[in-house]
Amino acid sequence: MQMKSNHTKTAAVAFAALVISVLVGHAESPGIRNCTWCHGGSAQGYTPAPRLAGQRAGYIEQQLVSFGKHTRDSPFSRQYMWGATATLSPQAVRDLALYFSQLPPRPANDGDRELVAAGEAIYQRGIPEANIAACVACHGPKAEGVGAIPRLSGLAYTYLKRRLEQWSEGYHGALPAPMPHIARNLSRSQIEGLASYLSFVK
Numbered sequence: 001m002q003m004k005s006n007h008t009k010t011a012a013v014a015f016a017a018l019v020i021s022v023l024v025g026h027a028e029s030p031g032i033r034n035c036t037w038c039h040g041g042s043a044q045g046y047t048p049a050p051r052l053a054g055q056r057a058g059y060i061e062q063q064l065v066s067f068g069k070h071t072r073d074s075p076f077s078r079q080y081m082w083g084a085t086a087t088l089s090p091q092a093v094r095d096l097a098l099y100f101s102q103l104p105p106r107p108a109n110d111g112d113r114e115l116v117a118a119g120e121a122i123y124q125r126g127i128p129e130a131n132i133a134a135c136v137a138c139h140g141p142k143a144e145g146v147g148a149i150p151r152l153s154g155l156a157y158t159y160l161k162r163r164l165e166q167w168s169e170g171y172h173g174a175l176p177a178p179m180p181h182i183a184r185n186l187s188r189s190q191i192e193g194l195a196s197y198l199s200f201v202k
């Protein structure tokens with residue numbers, strides 16, 4: 001309870017800071033509402049836009065920069081995020097990343113329950129015979145993310161599945177490694193298992 005109210009308080013402070021920075025000289029930075037009309041009222045995601053609440057600040061920042069530079073280039077990135085980031089100042093990028101990272105995330109819980117065990121096994125142990133590293137090594141024991149490595153826990157099934165498929169389809173994320181190599185070696189059913197498992201992790 002204590003923690004929750006602290007969280008809310010920090011988010012409120014960050015929000016106030018953002019509003020102030022918009023008022024005092026960053027008038028060009030679009031407000032939070034320019035993001036939440038696609039990403040959902042409390043940034044919990046609204047298909048096809050993923051949840052931003054609780055995502056790592058460093059990761060959000062890196063993605064916004066990469067949309068702005070047109071490095072992250074999937075069809076939805078081009079259609080929605082290239083425009084949304086075109087006029088963001090570096091300060092607005094940092095403020096938005098901090099604000100969204102501090103909102104409490106809710107799990108999507110929308111995967112296939114029958115695939116959860118198979119997905120969890122790959123997440124925790126990898127697939128040694130196929131030389132696929134355990135996801136846990138980078139994304140953390142509860143898929144909460146580490147540093148600028150993203151939180152995966154509770155993201156929507158369709159978003160996770162699409163992301164994991166896009167690296168094999170030749171689209172790019174922000175970074176050239178390690179995800180393209182990892183994702184290209186996953187089969188369709190392994191991707192469905194991972195996306196199902198992760199959608200339920202709190």
Ligand code: HEC
Pocket residue numbers: 030034035036037038039048049050051052055060063064074075076077080081084085096150
């Ligand atoms: C017109 C709809 C739309 C608007 C407006 C929009 N987004 Fe997005 N956003 C999307 C979609 C769709 C995606 C998924 C892109 C993909 O699948 O490659 C996305 C992806 C993202 C991601 C990547 C998340 C991840 O987990 O990798 C971030 C970060 C993001 N948006 C932040 C923002 C911010 C901050 C704003 C406001 C400045 C914003 N978006 C405005 C639709 C939108």
Ligand code: HEC
Pocket residue numbers: 050062122123132133134135136137138139148149150151152160163164173174175176177178179182194
């Ligand atoms: C060696 C470290 C490492 C390992 C192991 C790893 N990841 Fe990642 N993952 C990353 C990094 C770094 C990114 C950010 C990539 C980018 O921005 O282009 C990422 C991004 C992702 C994303 C995109 C999240 C979003 O919000 O769009 C998904 C999904 C993902 N990883 C799933 C997995 C799965 C599933 C596994 C295990 C099969 C795995 N990762 C193993 C480092 C790793």
